Amino acid sequence: MKLTFHQNMKVVILLLLSSHFAFSVKHSLKYIFTATSGLPDFPEFVAAAMIDENLVGYCDKNKLILNPKHDWVKKLLENYPHQLELYKGACFGGEPTYFKAEINSLKQRFNQSGGVHILQRLSGCEWDDETGEVIGFNQFGYDGEDFISIDLKTETWIAPKPQAVITKLKWDADKVRMKYNQNYLTVIHPEWLKMYLDYGRSFLLRTELPSVSLLQKTPSSPVSCLATGFYPHRASLVWRKDGEELHEEVDHGEILPNHDGTFQMSVDLNLSSVTPEDWTRYDCVFQLSGVNEDIITKLEKDRIRTNEMKPSNMTVLVTAAVVVLALILIGAAGFIVYKKKKGEREKGKISLL
Known part of the structure; x- marks a missing residue:
């Protein structure tokens, strides 16, 4: 699944359509990190989680808020404290600092000085509840355009811009990073998605006519x-x-x-x-x-x-x-769990770019 970050910033949803929907249902789990520079009235780091295009939780680094949007999400986090700790780490741990540093690095790479700049990461999976097929995705956007994205089939990274080639070469050579992404995007995230669908069944699997x-x-x-x-x-x-x-x-x-x-x-x-x-x-x-x-x-x-x-x-x-769109983009532009394993945390974070 390939969406441009310009589309994601406008909340353009890739729909699964046919004349009478005579096929299985595909569910999605999306985590997004969004960091900004040059916007004094905008949080430098916000994050959100979306299931089937529903905003289910978000955080704001400036206000130190972790806000589950529904009672079933609160119940899930209470029963799975490990999930809560992961989200707290993603919102208030090292990621905001790293994203801020990477924006500064990208500004130099693009020969930019001041102005408004946005770095965003979209990660997650799509799961077919009938066939069991899983599609994982992990992509970065800078200033509203694609910067780099993963190709799990070829185990390489796609760099649509010349400024991203140096990142692609470094990440292509990092086999540990690729295995980590494969595990999260095709195993762990689908497991989480199924768990969330089970907890939020009455909300996420309902049907309402317009x-x-x-x-x-x-x-x-x-x-x-x-x-x-x-x-x-x-x-x-x-x-x-x-x-x-x-x-x-x-x-x-x-x-x-x-x-x-x-x-x-x-x-x-x-x-x-x-x-x-x-x-x-x-x-x-x-x-x-x-x-x-x-x-x-x-x-x-x-x-x-x-x-x-x-x-x-x-x-x-x-x-x-x-x-609603402004709230999603401003107050809850993204949420991503990019937590390293315990052993990897002890060794230090891997630079995003």
Whole structure:
């Protein structure tokens, strides 16, 4: 699985879609570290854990906060104190210091002096609950762009930028680092993911259907089909004409989190070349993983809400999504357990870059 850090910073979720989701469910565990430089009002180090794109916990180095987001997470940490110690070490141990040092190193490598700079690490796994297939990932981004990522199949590192080649050569030669990554990404993290899914079953494995609305800012604007309040995030929202999915004149929005742990998404339809008589040939179709029945909304004039008289639900929902997005990126940009084994800790930390 390969996502750019620009996408991760915008919380663009890689979805597993098909026409009727006739396949097994894939679950994901993501840990992210985010360090910043040049932002006086922004924590120098924040971290978060995400399961199936749900923010389940975060920490802020400046405030020394370790915040589990749900009761089931608190219960898990109480029953598994080793997990709690790992997270405390990741948030308040040596990692913040090392990330800060690595930003300074990268600034020199990129010939930068001042300005705002961000170093981020995304690590974790994806697990297919039917086939048992595990995909591990570990990648670093600098200033919103890919810097280096692991390729477990070839046991090498991928360096898309010239400035990362020196890191790639050093890490390719470090066989201990590669074995450590393989063990964590394909064995330990999947075990943790299964444990978290078991503890958080009532929350993580639930199904919630959305409300679907048709929204239009002005009579000449595209008509937006908005589905909000659904869970899980494995969903599809499309426009159809005469029962056939449209690929032209449509604009698919990103899936965004709501404050209550559900999701929202929208898809716009440009009607500039469509006569009013043909509107009835169009409909919006929402499909949710694990649910056989689709939610179909016909394109009818009296169903469309507009912004002309008062702010529509779309404004409120989008504003809420922006707030949640800001909280995730600012207050909880990442969480990663990059704890070395006891013997390795005694020998000292390995430099990230």
